[in-house]
Amino acid sequence: xxxxHEPHQRETTVLSRYFGDxxxxxxxxxxxxxxxxxxxxxxxxxxxxxxxxxxESGLRGRGGAGFPTGMKWSFMKPGDGxxxxxxxxxxxxxxxxxxxxxxMRWTPHALVEGCAIGAYAIGAETAYVYIRGEFTExxxxxxxxxxxxxxxxxxxxxxxxxxxRIDVHVHKGAGAYICGEETALMNSLEGRRxxxxxxxxxxxxxxxxxMPTTINNVETLIAAAxxxxxxxxxxxxxSLSNPKSTGTKLYSVCGNVYRPxxxxxxxxFPFKEFLYDLCGGPLHGRKFKAVIPGGxxxxxxxxxxxxxxxxxxxxxxxxxxxLGSGGVIVIDDxxxxxxxxxxxxxxxxxxxxxxxxxxxEGTAWTTKIMERIRDGQGTMEDLDTLLDxxxxxxxxxxxxxxxxxxxxxxxxxxxxxxxxxxxxQGRRFHPVVxxxx
Amino acid sequence: xTPDLIGGLExxxxxxxxxxxxxxxxxxxxxxxxxxxxxxxxxxxxxxxxLLPALWILQRERGWVxxxxxxxxxxxxxxxxAYVKGVVTFYTMYHQHPVGKYFIQVCTxxxxxxxxxxDVVKAFLRHTNTGELGLTSPDGRFTVIEVECLGACGFAxxxxxxxxxxESVTPEKVPDxxxxxx
Numbered sequence: 001x002x003x004x005h006e007p008h009q010r011e012t013t014v015l016s017r018y019f020g021d022x023x024x025x026x027x028x029x030x031x032x033x034x035x036x037x038x039x040x041x042x043x044x045x046x047x048x049x050x051x052x053x054x055x056e057s058g059l060r061g062r063g064g065a066g067f068p069t070g071m072k073w074s075f076m077k078p079g080d081g082x083x084x085x086x087x088x089x090x091x092x093x094x095x096x097x098x099x100x101x102x103x104m105r106w107t108p109h110a111l112v113e114g115c116a117i118g119a120y121a122i123g124a125e126t127a128y129v130y131i132r133g134e135f136t137e138x139x140x141x142x143x144x145x146x147x148x149x150x151x152x153x154x155x156x157x158x159x160x161x162x163x164x165r166i167d168v169h170v171h172k173g174a175g176a177y178i179c180g181e182e183t184a185l186m187n188s189l190e191g192r193r194x195x196x197x198x199x200x201x202x203x204x205x206x207x208x209x210x211m212p213t214t215i216n217n218v219e220t221l222i223a224a225a226x227x228x229x230x231x232x233x234x235x236x237x238x239s240l241s242n243p244k245s246t247g248t249k250l251y252s253v254c255g256n257v258y259r260p261x262x263x264x265x266x267x268x269f270p271f272k273e274f275l276y277d278l279c280g281g282p283l284h285g286r287k288f289k290a291v292i293p294g295g296x297x298x299x300x301x302x303x304x305x306x307x308x309x310x311x312x313x314x315x316x317x318x319x320x321x322x323l324g325s326g327g328v329i330v331i332d333d334x335x336x337x338x339x340x341x342x343x344x345x346x347x348x349x350x351x352x353x354x355x356x357x358x359x360x361e362g363t364a365w366t367t368k369i370m371e372r373i374r375d376g377q378g379t380m381e382d383l384d385t386l387l388d389x390x391x392x393x394x395x396x397x398x399x400x401x402x403x404x405x406x407x408x409x410x411x412x413x414x415x416x417x418x419x420x421x422x423x424x425q426g427r428r429f430h431p432v433v434x435x436x437x
Numbered sequence: 438x439t440p441d442l443i444g445g446l447e448x449x450x451x452x453x454x455x456x457x458x459x460x461x462x463x464x465x466x467x468x469x470x471x472x473x474x475x476x477x478x479x480x481x482x483x484x485x486x487x488l489l490p491a492l493w494i495l496q497r498e499r500g501w502v503x504x505x506x507x508x509x510x511x512x513x514x515x516x517x518x519a520y521v522k523g524v525v526t527f528y529t530m531y532h533q534h535p536v537g538k539y540f541i542q543v544c545t546x547x548x549x550x551x552x553x554x555x556d557v558v559k560a561f562l563r564h565t566n567t568g569e570l571g572l573t574s575p576d577g578r579f580t581v582i583e584v585e586c587l588g589a590c591g592f593a594x595x596x597x598x599x600x601x602x603x604e605s606v607t608p609e610k611v612p613d614x615x616x617x618x619x
Contacts, residue, residue, distance in 0.1 A: 133530045134584070136597070174528035190485060260590075347547065
């Protein structure tokens, strides 16, 4: 639902139904709302059948990459004699994204249940929920939920009397965006610096503690429970666009918009109606100028592109961007695109782990040049230099943080070149004055 | 919706950090705290994996992570002090020197930036008398820093005061917020 606002009638609330409902946070409250029925059902099934249902449902990773979840789970070979691990990526740090935060602070038991189902399906006895250190409130509620679930025998040595051992542990991060990258998260969990690892080996072969590991986003794991209860067909039908994108997706909306918040709509929902109807459109007297639809590391969309988009994995790509994490940053005509992009570049320069030269130097150079242009000290040559650096930063590093810094710069120069040139040619950025009637 | 559902949690009562920096080091992991660490060790197949949680405990007990503290943690987890320091310096949330009694982190990343986070930072600097980012106020009570994305972009501007997470802070709300801490 459009938390913190009233749910909008055009939303489809599967995962966000209990946002704002404090009772849903406790074990009793969660059970009253049908909680842990899916886990009970799962524990009575063969793990391979669970994987098949999830595969059949078309559920894809909700953290950003959109990899099919069922297929990811099927990479975990049963009976290999090694301990398997499930990691839940709750290190939500992508600027613009705060959906997992709401999921964990309103429905922590949903995640405990999702982790238990996921762990059982991939043959793991232990699930680690890696939550970023700044999320003190989600951490508190998750720790309470895990404690309650252990006390009630839902997880532990004999999960729900099934004879299966399922442990769920909450692990607190310590402030590093890069730990949301799956291999960096595993290093961090092992007590190391959060440097991403070279792949292969992929996590399903050698993940955390060198053992086969599956890593899923919070929203992905929580979606598994309703899929098991209502079936793959029910989930597959929730799509207005194409069969490759199914189910509902949470979007966190922020920036210069009338009703920022977390919204849940089915795949393929028209982005134009989403922005103007559900989110209430621009602030009084302003106009939207650009949208970054999937967190700071996806290409910037012009309003023309955004308004033509159907919200699913393919729809955003068809209109010059990516679905990413679903963190929608809305920028209006009162903002300078150069300032916005310069600040994004600074973010990536701060968060680079500094392993790869292209990233360590590239993010810092990009920031310096972007800030120089912002401050009216840039030259036309700087634009070419930025594009050249971006080229050197793309596809050449261990992880994609480097690419993520290049993406907004390149798309910004391509789509809003006149703003860059204006600042370079000595025209200060004058925000459009709000047309107040 | 009642305000207490939206607000944060109780802040731990930090010891006076400045004093802690000058006193001889006493061990942190004894008695109840040692038992807490022992319980944590059962969750992981390696001792090293308990490093981040152990450092969190250290910071909770002392307000910051000192060199002596790193040595103590290293011995308990069978690591070298240099290794522990390498990890501590990677993560931004471990304080490597004492900070004010109230450690204030203001998010200024792009989504909050376009909603006026800069003005919130300025208001904090002015009203806490810290003057500059990262410095501690003369009375030892406040340290203000800018932080990268707190992950609550729809509630611009989010601010963290120690463990408490406060949403939708505007420059006008800053004086009241600080008065509440007093």
